[in-house]
Amino acid sequence: MTAEALPAELRRAIVQIARTPRLLVACDYDGTLAPITLNPDEARPLPESVGALRSLAGLHETTTAVISGRALRDLATLSRLPAEVNLVGSHGSEFDIGFIHALDDKARELHRRLEAELEQLVLDVPGVSLEVKPASIAVHVRRAEHEAGRRVLADVHSGPSTWEGVSTTDGKEVVELAVVQTDKGRALDILRHQVGATAGIFLGDDVTDEKAFARLSGPDLGIKVGDGETLAAFRVPDTVDVALVLGFLLEERRNWLYGESAPPIERLSMLANERSVALLTPDAKLTWLCHPGPDAPA
Missing domain, CATH: 3.40.50.1000 (HAD superfamily/HAD-like)
Incomplete structure:
Protein backbone atom coordinates (compact mmCIF):
# COMPACT_ATOMS: atom_id res chain seq x y z
CA MET A 1 0.00 0.00 0.00
CA PHE A 99 8.96 8.43 38.63
CA ILE A 100 8.06 6.07 41.48
CA HIS A 101 10.41 7.97 43.80
CA ALA A 102 8.28 11.10 43.33
CA LEU A 103 5.28 9.50 45.11
CA ASP A 104 4.76 10.66 48.68
CA ASP A 105 4.01 8.31 51.57
CA LYS A 106 0.25 8.97 51.37
CA ALA A 107 0.12 8.02 47.69
CA ARG A 108 2.18 4.87 48.25
CA GLU A 109 -0.09 3.76 51.08
CA LEU A 110 -3.16 4.38 48.90
CA HIS A 111 -1.52 2.34 46.13
CA ARG A 112 -1.01 -0.60 48.53
CA ARG A 113 -4.65 -0.40 49.69
CA LEU A 114 -5.84 -0.33 46.09
CA GLU A 115 -3.82 -3.40 45.18
CA ALA A 116 -5.16 -5.37 48.14
CA GLU A 117 -8.77 -4.39 47.43
CA LEU A 118 -8.56 -5.12 43.70
CA GLU A 119 -6.96 -8.52 44.33
CA GLN A 120 -10.05 -9.44 46.36
CA LEU A 121 -12.44 -8.15 43.69
CA VAL A 122 -10.89 -10.24 40.89
CA LEU A 123 -10.27 -13.33 43.01
CA ASP A 124 -11.70 -16.47 41.39
CA VAL A 125 -12.84 -14.60 38.23
CA PRO A 126 -11.20 -16.43 35.28
CA GLY A 127 -9.64 -14.23 32.60
CA VAL A 128 -9.46 -11.05 34.71
CA SER A 129 -5.96 -9.80 35.45
CA LEU A 130 -4.31 -6.94 37.32
CA GLU A 131 -1.48 -4.88 35.89
CA VAL A 132 0.33 -3.18 38.76
CA LYS A 133 2.19 0.00 37.76
CA PRO A 134 4.22 2.44 39.86
CA ALA A 135 1.36 4.91 40.33
CA SER A 136 -1.70 2.93 39.24
CA ILE A 137 -3.31 -0.48 38.81
CA ALA A 138 -5.17 -1.58 35.68
CA VAL A 139 -7.93 -4.20 35.73
CA HIS A 140 -8.06 -6.07 32.41
CA VAL A 141 -11.20 -8.03 31.50
CA ARG A 142 -10.54 -8.68 27.79
CA ARG A 143 -9.99 -12.44 28.34
CA ALA A 144 -12.85 -12.88 30.82
CA GLU A 145 -16.38 -14.12 30.05
CA HIS A 146 -18.45 -11.07 29.07
CA GLU A 147 -20.89 -10.97 31.98
CA ALA A 148 -18.17 -11.74 34.52
CA GLY A 149 -16.05 -8.94 33.14
CA ARG A 150 -18.96 -6.48 33.35
CA ARG A 151 -19.55 -7.43 37.00
CA VAL A 152 -15.90 -6.85 37.89
CA LEU A 153 -15.89 -3.44 36.18
CA ALA A 154 -19.10 -2.48 37.99
CA ASP A 155 -17.61 -3.55 41.35
CA VAL A 156 -14.49 -1.47 40.65
CA HIS A 157 -16.53 1.61 39.75
CA SER A 158 -18.78 1.32 42.79
CA GLY A 159 -15.89 0.51 45.12
CA PRO A 160 -12.25 1.65 44.84
CA SER A 161 -13.06 4.20 42.12
CA THR A 162 -14.98 6.22 44.70
CA TRP A 163 -12.08 6.44 47.13
CA GLU A 164 -10.63 9.85 47.86
CA GLY A 165 -7.40 10.42 45.93
CA VAL A 166 -8.14 7.80 43.27
CA SER A 167 -8.29 8.84 39.60
CA THR A 168 -10.19 6.50 37.25
CA THR A 169 -9.54 6.03 33.54
CA ASP A 170 -11.78 3.76 31.46
CA GLY A 171 -10.49 2.09 28.30
CA LYS A 172 -11.44 -0.80 26.04
CA GLU A 173 -12.02 -3.80 28.33
CA VAL A 174 -9.91 -2.17 31.05
CA VAL A 175 -10.28 0.28 33.90
CA GLU A 176 -7.27 1.91 35.53
CA LEU A 177 -7.12 3.39 39.02
CA ALA A 178 -4.30 5.83 39.76
CA VAL A 179 -3.07 7.54 42.90
CA VAL A 180 -1.98 10.58 40.87
CA GLN A 181 -3.77 12.61 38.21
CA GLY A 259 14.11 19.54 -0.64
CA GLU A 260 13.25 16.36 -2.52
CA SER A 261 16.83 15.59 -3.51
CA ALA A 262 18.99 17.80 -1.35
CA PRO A 263 22.70 17.23 -2.02
CA PRO A 264 24.96 16.55 0.96
CA ILE A 265 26.54 19.68 2.39
CA GLU A 266 30.05 18.61 1.37
CA ARG A 267 29.01 18.88 -2.29
CA LEU A 268 27.85 22.49 -1.97
CA SER A 269 30.03 25.39 -3.11
CA MET A 270 30.36 28.65 -1.19
CA LEU A 271 30.51 32.03 -2.92
CA ALA A 272 31.18 35.19 -0.96
CA ASN A 273 32.19 38.78 -1.25
CA GLU A 274 32.69 41.34 1.48
CA ARG A 275 28.93 41.63 2.06
CA SER A 276 27.11 38.35 1.28
CA VAL A 277 27.58 34.58 1.46
CA ALA A 278 25.81 32.03 -0.75
CA LEU A 279 25.74 28.25 -1.17
CA LEU A 280 25.33 26.65 -4.60
CA THR A 281 24.46 23.08 -5.56
CA PRO A 282 26.67 21.14 -8.04
CA ASP A 283 24.30 22.14 -10.86
CA ALA A 284 24.75 25.84 -9.94
CA LYS A 285 21.39 26.36 -8.23
CA LEU A 286 21.35 28.91 -5.42
CA THR A 287 20.25 27.02 -2.32
CA TRP A 288 21.11 29.52 0.46
CA LEU A 289 21.96 33.23 0.60
CA CYS A 290 22.26 35.77 3.38
CA HIS A 291 21.63 39.31 2.19
CA PRO A 292 22.52 42.14 2.43
CA GLY A 293 25.13 41.17 5.03
CA PRO A 294 26.61 37.96 6.49
CA ASP A 295 24.55 38.39 9.67
CA ALA A 296 21.26 38.85 7.76
CA PRO A 297 18.53 36.19 7.61
CA ALA A 298 18.92 33.53 4.91
Missing part, protein backbone atom coordinates in the same frame (compact mmCIF):
# COMPACT_ATOMS: atom_id res chain seq x y z
CA THR A 2 1.05 3.58 -0.67
CA ALA A 3 0.06 6.96 0.73
CA GLU A 4 -2.50 7.26 -2.09
CA ALA A 5 -4.61 4.78 -0.09
CA LEU A 6 -5.19 7.52 2.50
CA PRO A 7 -8.17 9.87 2.03
CA ALA A 8 -7.31 12.93 -0.04
CA GLU A 9 -8.40 15.35 2.71
CA LEU A 10 -6.14 13.60 5.22
CA ARG A 11 -3.20 13.76 2.81
CA ARG A 12 -3.75 17.50 2.39
CA ALA A 13 -3.86 17.97 6.17
CA ILE A 14 -0.60 16.02 6.57
CA VAL A 15 1.08 18.12 3.86
CA GLN A 16 0.02 21.25 5.73
CA ILE A 17 1.17 20.20 9.20
CA ALA A 18 4.47 18.90 7.81
CA ARG A 19 5.35 22.52 7.05
CA THR A 20 5.06 23.81 10.61
CA PRO A 21 8.32 25.23 12.06
CA ARG A 22 8.43 22.91 15.12
CA LEU A 23 6.49 19.67 14.86
CA LEU A 24 5.43 17.26 17.62
CA VAL A 25 4.39 13.76 16.48
CA ALA A 26 2.75 11.72 19.25
CA CYS A 27 0.73 8.51 19.25
CA ASP A 28 -0.73 5.77 21.39
CA TYR A 29 0.90 2.32 21.48
CA ASP A 30 -1.64 -0.53 21.64
CA GLY A 31 -4.04 -0.42 18.71
CA THR A 32 -2.07 2.37 17.05
CA LEU A 33 1.60 1.44 16.69
CA ALA A 34 0.98 -2.20 17.60
CA PRO A 35 -2.09 -4.31 16.73
CA ILE A 36 -4.35 -5.33 19.64
CA THR A 37 -3.53 -8.87 20.80
CA LEU A 38 -5.30 -11.21 23.21
CA ASN A 39 -2.05 -11.43 25.17
CA PRO A 40 -0.82 -7.85 25.80
CA ASP A 41 2.77 -9.12 26.15
CA GLU A 42 2.74 -10.06 22.45
CA ALA A 43 1.82 -6.60 21.12
CA ARG A 44 4.73 -5.57 18.90
CA PRO A 45 4.84 -2.33 16.89
CA LEU A 46 4.84 -2.50 13.09
CA PRO A 47 8.45 -2.10 11.86
CA GLU A 48 7.34 0.48 9.28
CA SER A 49 5.89 2.70 12.02
CA VAL A 50 8.98 2.35 14.19
CA GLY A 51 11.23 3.27 11.27
CA ALA A 52 9.13 6.31 10.42
CA LEU A 53 9.10 7.54 14.03
CA ARG A 54 12.86 7.16 14.30
CA SER A 55 13.47 8.99 11.02
CA LEU A 56 11.06 11.76 11.98
CA ALA A 57 12.88 12.20 15.30
CA GLY A 58 16.11 12.66 13.36
CA LEU A 59 14.74 15.60 11.38
CA HIS A 60 15.38 19.22 12.32
CA GLU A 61 12.85 20.72 14.80
CA THR A 62 10.83 17.49 14.92
CA THR A 63 9.99 15.54 18.10
CA THR A 64 8.31 12.13 18.33
CA ALA A 65 6.67 10.52 21.35
CA VAL A 66 4.56 7.53 22.37
CA ILE A 67 1.98 8.15 25.12
CA SER A 68 0.68 4.82 26.42
CA GLY A 69 -1.43 3.43 29.21
CA ARG A 70 1.29 0.86 29.86
CA ALA A 71 3.80 1.31 32.66
CA LEU A 72 6.84 3.13 31.30
CA ARG A 73 9.24 0.27 32.05
CA ASP A 74 6.97 -2.26 30.32
CA LEU A 75 6.45 0.06 27.37
CA ALA A 76 10.18 0.46 26.86
CA THR A 77 10.83 -3.28 27.17
CA LEU A 78 8.01 -4.41 24.90
CA SER A 79 8.18 -1.73 22.20
CA ARG A 80 11.97 -1.62 21.89
CA LEU A 81 11.52 1.80 20.36
CA PRO A 82 14.74 3.70 19.60
CA ALA A 83 16.06 6.19 22.14
CA GLU A 84 15.20 9.07 19.81
CA VAL A 85 11.48 8.46 20.50
CA ASN A 86 10.21 9.91 23.80
CA LEU A 87 8.19 7.44 25.90
CA VAL A 88 5.41 8.45 28.30
CA GLY A 89 3.73 5.73 30.36
CA SER A 90 0.68 5.20 32.57
CA HIS A 91 -1.60 7.54 30.58
CA GLY A 92 0.81 10.43 31.01
CA SER A 93 1.87 10.08 34.65
CA GLU A 94 5.31 8.55 33.97
CA PHE A 95 7.87 10.62 32.11
CA ASP A 96 10.94 8.75 33.34
CA ILE A 97 11.92 5.47 35.02
CA GLY A 98 12.55 7.17 38.37
CA THR A 182 -3.34 10.90 34.82
CA ASP A 183 -4.35 12.41 31.50
CA LYS A 184 -2.92 11.88 28.01
CA GLY A 185 -4.02 15.39 27.12
CA ARG A 186 -1.97 16.84 29.95
CA ALA A 187 1.02 14.74 28.87
CA LEU A 188 0.64 16.08 25.33
CA ASP A 189 0.60 19.64 26.66
CA ILE A 190 3.76 19.01 28.69
CA LEU A 191 5.59 17.64 25.66
CA ARG A 192 4.38 20.53 23.50
CA HIS A 193 5.66 23.04 26.06
CA GLN A 194 9.02 21.29 26.44
CA VAL A 195 9.83 21.36 22.72
CA GLY A 196 8.02 24.60 21.85
CA ALA A 197 5.95 22.88 19.16
CA THR A 198 4.07 25.14 16.76
CA ALA A 199 1.78 22.24 15.81
CA GLY A 200 1.20 18.67 16.92
CA ILE A 201 -0.26 15.50 15.45
CA PHE A 202 -1.73 12.76 17.66
CA LEU A 203 -2.90 9.28 16.65
CA GLY A 204 -4.85 7.01 18.97
CA ASP A 205 -7.54 4.32 19.08
CA ASP A 206 -8.82 4.14 22.66
CA VAL A 207 -11.31 6.19 24.64
CA THR A 208 -8.40 7.38 26.80
CA ASP A 209 -6.93 9.03 23.71
CA GLU A 210 -9.92 11.35 23.49
CA LYS A 211 -8.40 13.49 26.25
CA ALA A 212 -5.45 14.09 23.95
CA PHE A 213 -7.70 14.82 20.96
CA ALA A 214 -9.57 17.32 23.14
CA ARG A 215 -6.36 19.35 23.61
CA LEU A 216 -5.72 19.74 19.89
CA SER A 217 -6.50 23.11 18.33
CA GLY A 218 -5.53 25.45 15.51
CA PRO A 219 -3.05 23.80 13.15
CA ASP A 220 -2.97 20.54 15.18
CA LEU A 221 -4.09 17.26 13.63
CA GLY A 222 -5.94 14.39 15.33
CA ILE A 223 -6.34 10.96 13.74
CA LYS A 224 -8.57 8.27 15.25
CA VAL A 225 -7.62 4.65 14.54
CA GLY A 226 -10.62 2.32 14.14
CA ASP A 227 -14.29 2.71 14.99
CA GLY A 228 -16.07 4.64 17.73
CA GLU A 229 -17.04 8.22 18.47
CA THR A 230 -14.14 10.65 18.48
CA LEU A 231 -13.14 14.29 18.69
CA ALA A 232 -10.44 13.69 16.06
CA ALA A 233 -10.98 15.34 12.69
CA PHE A 234 -9.76 12.31 10.71
CA ARG A 235 -9.98 8.52 10.94
CA VAL A 236 -8.01 5.56 9.56
CA PRO A 237 -9.01 1.86 9.81
CA ASP A 238 -6.04 0.16 11.48
CA THR A 239 -2.36 0.06 12.39
CA VAL A 240 -1.28 -0.52 8.78
CA ASP A 241 -2.77 2.86 7.89
CA VAL A 242 -0.93 4.41 10.86
CA ALA A 243 2.31 3.29 9.22
CA LEU A 244 1.16 4.91 5.98
CA VAL A 245 0.36 8.17 7.78
CA LEU A 246 3.74 8.27 9.53
CA GLY A 247 5.59 7.36 6.34
CA PHE A 248 3.80 10.04 4.32
CA LEU A 249 4.38 12.61 7.07
CA LEU A 250 8.10 11.73 7.07
CA GLU A 251 8.32 12.15 3.30
CA GLU A 252 6.54 15.51 3.31
CA ARG A 253 8.45 16.84 6.34
CA ARG A 254 11.80 15.81 4.88
CA ASN A 255 10.98 17.33 1.50
CA TRP A 256 9.88 20.60 3.09
CA LEU A 257 12.97 20.84 5.29
CA TYR A 258 15.62 19.72 2.83
Whole structure:
Protein backbone atom coordinates (compact mmCIF):
# COMPACT_ATOMS: atom_id res chain seq x y z
CA MET A 1 0.00 0.00 0.00
CA THR A 2 1.05 3.58 -0.67
CA ALA A 3 0.06 6.96 0.73
CA GLU A 4 -2.50 7.26 -2.09
CA ALA A 5 -4.61 4.78 -0.09
CA LEU A 6 -5.19 7.52 2.50
CA PRO A 7 -8.17 9.87 2.03
CA ALA A 8 -7.31 12.93 -0.04
CA GLU A 9 -8.40 15.35 2.71
CA LEU A 10 -6.14 13.60 5.22
CA ARG A 11 -3.20 13.76 2.81
CA ARG A 12 -3.75 17.50 2.39
CA ALA A 13 -3.86 17.97 6.17
CA ILE A 14 -0.60 16.02 6.57
CA VAL A 15 1.08 18.12 3.86
CA GLN A 16 0.02 21.25 5.73
CA ILE A 17 1.17 20.20 9.20
CA ALA A 18 4.47 18.90 7.81
CA ARG A 19 5.35 22.52 7.05
CA THR A 20 5.06 23.81 10.61
CA PRO A 21 8.32 25.23 12.06
CA ARG A 22 8.43 22.91 15.12
CA LEU A 23 6.49 19.67 14.86
CA LEU A 24 5.43 17.26 17.62
CA VAL A 25 4.39 13.76 16.48
CA ALA A 26 2.75 11.72 19.25
CA CYS A 27 0.73 8.51 19.25
CA ASP A 28 -0.73 5.77 21.39
CA TYR A 29 0.90 2.32 21.48
CA ASP A 30 -1.64 -0.53 21.64
CA GLY A 31 -4.04 -0.42 18.71
CA THR A 32 -2.07 2.37 17.05
CA LEU A 33 1.60 1.44 16.69
CA ALA A 34 0.98 -2.20 17.60
CA PRO A 35 -2.09 -4.31 16.73
CA ILE A 36 -4.35 -5.33 19.64
CA THR A 37 -3.53 -8.87 20.80
CA LEU A 38 -5.30 -11.21 23.21
CA ASN A 39 -2.05 -11.43 25.17
CA PRO A 40 -0.82 -7.85 25.80
CA ASP A 41 2.77 -9.12 26.15
CA GLU A 42 2.74 -10.06 22.45
CA ALA A 43 1.82 -6.60 21.12
CA ARG A 44 4.73 -5.57 18.90
CA PRO A 45 4.84 -2.33 16.89
CA LEU A 46 4.84 -2.50 13.09
CA PRO A 47 8.45 -2.10 11.86
CA GLU A 48 7.34 0.48 9.28
CA SER A 49 5.89 2.70 12.02
CA VAL A 50 8.98 2.35 14.19
CA GLY A 51 11.23 3.27 11.27
CA ALA A 52 9.13 6.31 10.42
CA LEU A 53 9.10 7.54 14.03
CA ARG A 54 12.86 7.16 14.30
CA SER A 55 13.47 8.99 11.02
CA LEU A 56 11.06 11.76 11.98
CA ALA A 57 12.88 12.20 15.30
CA GLY A 58 16.11 12.66 13.36
CA LEU A 59 14.74 15.60 11.38
CA HIS A 60 15.38 19.22 12.32
CA GLU A 61 12.85 20.72 14.80
CA THR A 62 10.83 17.49 14.92
CA THR A 63 9.99 15.54 18.10
CA THR A 64 8.31 12.13 18.33
CA ALA A 65 6.67 10.52 21.35
CA VAL A 66 4.56 7.53 22.37
CA ILE A 67 1.98 8.15 25.12
CA SER A 68 0.68 4.82 26.42
CA GLY A 69 -1.43 3.43 29.21
CA ARG A 70 1.29 0.86 29.86
CA ALA A 71 3.80 1.31 32.66
CA LEU A 72 6.84 3.13 31.30
CA ARG A 73 9.24 0.27 32.05
CA ASP A 74 6.97 -2.26 30.32
CA LEU A 75 6.45 0.06 27.37
CA ALA A 76 10.18 0.46 26.86
CA THR A 77 10.83 -3.28 27.17
CA LEU A 78 8.01 -4.41 24.90
CA SER A 79 8.18 -1.73 22.20
CA ARG A 80 11.97 -1.62 21.89
CA LEU A 81 11.52 1.80 20.36
CA PRO A 82 14.74 3.70 19.60
CA ALA A 83 16.06 6.19 22.14
CA GLU A 84 15.20 9.07 19.81
CA VAL A 85 11.48 8.46 20.50
CA ASN A 86 10.21 9.91 23.80
CA LEU A 87 8.19 7.44 25.90
CA VAL A 88 5.41 8.45 28.30
CA GLY A 89 3.73 5.73 30.36
CA SER A 90 0.68 5.20 32.57
CA HIS A 91 -1.60 7.54 30.58
CA GLY A 92 0.81 10.43 31.01
CA SER A 93 1.87 10.08 34.65
CA GLU A 94 5.31 8.55 33.97
CA PHE A 95 7.87 10.62 32.11
CA ASP A 96 10.94 8.75 33.34
CA ILE A 97 11.92 5.47 35.02
CA GLY A 98 12.55 7.17 38.37
CA PHE A 99 8.96 8.43 38.63
CA ILE A 100 8.06 6.07 41.48
CA HIS A 101 10.41 7.97 43.80
CA ALA A 102 8.28 11.10 43.33
CA LEU A 103 5.28 9.50 45.11
CA ASP A 104 4.76 10.66 48.68
CA ASP A 105 4.01 8.31 51.57
CA LYS A 106 0.25 8.97 51.37
CA ALA A 107 0.12 8.02 47.69
CA ARG A 108 2.18 4.87 48.25
CA GLU A 109 -0.09 3.76 51.08
CA LEU A 110 -3.16 4.38 48.90
CA HIS A 111 -1.52 2.34 46.13
CA ARG A 112 -1.01 -0.60 48.53
CA ARG A 113 -4.65 -0.40 49.69
CA LEU A 114 -5.84 -0.33 46.09
CA GLU A 115 -3.82 -3.40 45.18
CA ALA A 116 -5.16 -5.37 48.14
CA GLU A 117 -8.77 -4.39 47.43
CA LEU A 118 -8.56 -5.12 43.70
CA GLU A 119 -6.96 -8.52 44.33
CA GLN A 120 -10.05 -9.44 46.36
CA LEU A 121 -12.44 -8.15 43.69
CA VAL A 122 -10.89 -10.24 40.89
CA LEU A 123 -10.27 -13.33 43.01
CA ASP A 124 -11.70 -16.47 41.39
CA VAL A 125 -12.84 -14.60 38.23
CA PRO A 126 -11.20 -16.43 35.28
CA GLY A 127 -9.64 -14.23 32.60
CA VAL A 128 -9.46 -11.05 34.71
CA SER A 129 -5.96 -9.80 35.45
CA LEU A 130 -4.31 -6.94 37.32
CA GLU A 131 -1.48 -4.88 35.89
CA VAL A 132 0.33 -3.18 38.76
CA LYS A 133 2.19 0.00 37.76
CA PRO A 134 4.22 2.44 39.86
CA ALA A 135 1.36 4.91 40.33
CA SER A 136 -1.70 2.93 39.24
CA ILE A 137 -3.31 -0.48 38.81
CA ALA A 138 -5.17 -1.58 35.68
CA VAL A 139 -7.93 -4.20 35.73
CA HIS A 140 -8.06 -6.07 32.41
CA VAL A 141 -11.20 -8.03 31.50
CA ARG A 142 -10.54 -8.68 27.79
CA ARG A 143 -9.99 -12.44 28.34
CA ALA A 144 -12.85 -12.88 30.82
CA GLU A 145 -16.38 -14.12 30.05
CA HIS A 146 -18.45 -11.07 29.07
CA GLU A 147 -20.89 -10.97 31.98
CA ALA A 148 -18.17 -11.74 34.52
CA GLY A 149 -16.05 -8.94 33.14
CA ARG A 150 -18.96 -6.48 33.35
CA ARG A 151 -19.55 -7.43 37.00
CA VAL A 152 -15.90 -6.85 37.89
CA LEU A 153 -15.89 -3.44 36.18
CA ALA A 154 -19.10 -2.48 37.99
CA ASP A 155 -17.61 -3.55 41.35
CA VAL A 156 -14.49 -1.47 40.65
CA HIS A 157 -16.53 1.61 39.75
CA SER A 158 -18.78 1.32 42.79
CA GLY A 159 -15.89 0.51 45.12
CA PRO A 160 -12.25 1.65 44.84
CA SER A 161 -13.06 4.20 42.12
CA THR A 162 -14.98 6.22 44.70
CA TRP A 163 -12.08 6.44 47.13
CA GLU A 164 -10.63 9.85 47.86
CA GLY A 165 -7.40 10.42 45.93
CA VAL A 166 -8.14 7.80 43.27
CA SER A 167 -8.29 8.84 39.60
CA THR A 168 -10.19 6.50 37.25
CA THR A 169 -9.54 6.03 33.54
CA ASP A 170 -11.78 3.76 31.46
CA GLY A 171 -10.49 2.09 28.30
CA LYS A 172 -11.44 -0.80 26.04
CA GLU A 173 -12.02 -3.80 28.33
CA VAL A 174 -9.91 -2.17 31.05
CA VAL A 175 -10.28 0.28 33.90
CA GLU A 176 -7.27 1.91 35.53
CA LEU A 177 -7.12 3.39 39.02
CA ALA A 178 -4.30 5.83 39.76
CA VAL A 179 -3.07 7.54 42.90
CA VAL A 180 -1.98 10.58 40.87
CA GLN A 181 -3.77 12.61 38.21
CA THR A 182 -3.34 10.90 34.82
CA ASP A 183 -4.35 12.41 31.50
CA LYS A 184 -2.92 11.88 28.01
CA GLY A 185 -4.02 15.39 27.12
CA ARG A 186 -1.97 16.84 29.95
CA ALA A 187 1.02 14.74 28.87
CA LEU A 188 0.64 16.08 25.33
CA ASP A 189 0.60 19.64 26.66
CA ILE A 190 3.76 19.01 28.69
CA LEU A 191 5.59 17.64 25.66
CA ARG A 192 4.38 20.53 23.50
CA HIS A 193 5.66 23.04 26.06
CA GLN A 194 9.02 21.29 26.44
CA VAL A 195 9.83 21.36 22.72
CA GLY A 196 8.02 24.60 21.85
CA ALA A 197 5.95 22.88 19.16
CA THR A 198 4.07 25.14 16.76
CA ALA A 199 1.78 22.24 15.81
CA GLY A 200 1.20 18.67 16.92
CA ILE A 201 -0.26 15.50 15.45
CA PHE A 202 -1.73 12.76 17.66
CA LEU A 203 -2.90 9.28 16.65
CA GLY A 204 -4.85 7.01 18.97
CA ASP A 205 -7.54 4.32 19.08
CA ASP A 206 -8.82 4.14 22.66
CA VAL A 207 -11.31 6.19 24.64
CA THR A 208 -8.40 7.38 26.80
CA ASP A 209 -6.93 9.03 23.71
CA GLU A 210 -9.92 11.35 23.49
CA LYS A 211 -8.40 13.49 26.25
CA ALA A 212 -5.45 14.09 23.95
CA PHE A 213 -7.70 14.82 20.96
CA ALA A 214 -9.57 17.32 23.14
CA ARG A 215 -6.36 19.35 23.61
CA LEU A 216 -5.72 19.74 19.89
CA SER A 217 -6.50 23.11 18.33
CA GLY A 218 -5.53 25.45 15.51
CA PRO A 219 -3.05 23.80 13.15
CA ASP A 220 -2.97 20.54 15.18
CA LEU A 221 -4.09 17.26 13.63
CA GLY A 222 -5.94 14.39 15.33
CA ILE A 223 -6.34 10.96 13.74
CA LYS A 224 -8.57 8.27 15.25
CA VAL A 225 -7.62 4.65 14.54
CA GLY A 226 -10.62 2.32 14.14
CA ASP A 227 -14.29 2.71 14.99
CA GLY A 228 -16.07 4.64 17.73
CA GLU A 229 -17.04 8.22 18.47
CA THR A 230 -14.14 10.65 18.48
CA LEU A 231 -13.14 14.29 18.69
CA ALA A 232 -10.44 13.69 16.06
CA ALA A 233 -10.98 15.34 12.69
CA PHE A 234 -9.76 12.31 10.71
CA ARG A 235 -9.98 8.52 10.94
CA VAL A 236 -8.01 5.56 9.56
CA PRO A 237 -9.01 1.86 9.81
CA ASP A 238 -6.04 0.16 11.48
CA THR A 239 -2.36 0.06 12.39
CA VAL A 240 -1.28 -0.52 8.78
CA ASP A 241 -2.77 2.86 7.89
CA VAL A 242 -0.93 4.41 10.86
CA ALA A 243 2.31 3.29 9.22
CA LEU A 244 1.16 4.91 5.98
CA VAL A 245 0.36 8.17 7.78
CA LEU A 246 3.74 8.27 9.53
CA GLY A 247 5.59 7.36 6.34
CA PHE A 248 3.80 10.04 4.32
CA LEU A 249 4.38 12.61 7.07
CA LEU A 250 8.10 11.73 7.07
CA GLU A 251 8.32 12.15 3.30
CA GLU A 252 6.54 15.51 3.31
CA ARG A 253 8.45 16.84 6.34
CA ARG A 254 11.80 15.81 4.88
CA ASN A 255 10.98 17.33 1.50
CA TRP A 256 9.88 20.60 3.09
CA LEU A 257 12.97 20.84 5.29
CA TYR A 258 15.62 19.72 2.83
CA GLY A 259 14.11 19.54 -0.64
CA GLU A 260 13.25 16.36 -2.52
CA SER A 261 16.83 15.59 -3.51
CA ALA A 262 18.99 17.80 -1.35
CA PRO A 263 22.70 17.23 -2.02
CA PRO A 264 24.96 16.55 0.96
CA ILE A 265 26.54 19.68 2.39
CA GLU A 266 30.05 18.61 1.37
CA ARG A 267 29.01 18.88 -2.29
CA LEU A 268 27.85 22.49 -1.97
CA SER A 269 30.03 25.39 -3.11
CA MET A 270 30.36 28.65 -1.19
CA LEU A 271 30.51 32.03 -2.92
CA ALA A 272 31.18 35.19 -0.96
CA ASN A 273 32.19 38.78 -1.25
CA GLU A 274 32.69 41.34 1.48
CA ARG A 275 28.93 41.63 2.06
CA SER A 276 27.11 38.35 1.28
CA VAL A 277 27.58 34.58 1.46
CA ALA A 278 25.81 32.03 -0.75
CA LEU A 279 25.74 28.25 -1.17
CA LEU A 280 25.33 26.65 -4.60
CA THR A 281 24.46 23.08 -5.56
CA PRO A 282 26.67 21.14 -8.04
CA ASP A 283 24.30 22.14 -10.86
CA ALA A 284 24.75 25.84 -9.94
CA LYS A 285 21.39 26.36 -8.23
CA LEU A 286 21.35 28.91 -5.42
CA THR A 287 20.25 27.02 -2.32
CA TRP A 288 21.11 29.52 0.46
CA LEU A 289 21.96 33.23 0.60
CA CYS A 290 22.26 35.77 3.38
CA HIS A 291 21.63 39.31 2.19
CA PRO A 292 22.52 42.14 2.43
CA GLY A 293 25.13 41.17 5.03
CA PRO A 294 26.61 37.96 6.49
CA ASP A 295 24.55 38.39 9.67
CA ALA A 296 21.26 38.85 7.76
CA PRO A 297 18.53 36.19 7.61
CA ALA A 298 18.92 33.53 4.91
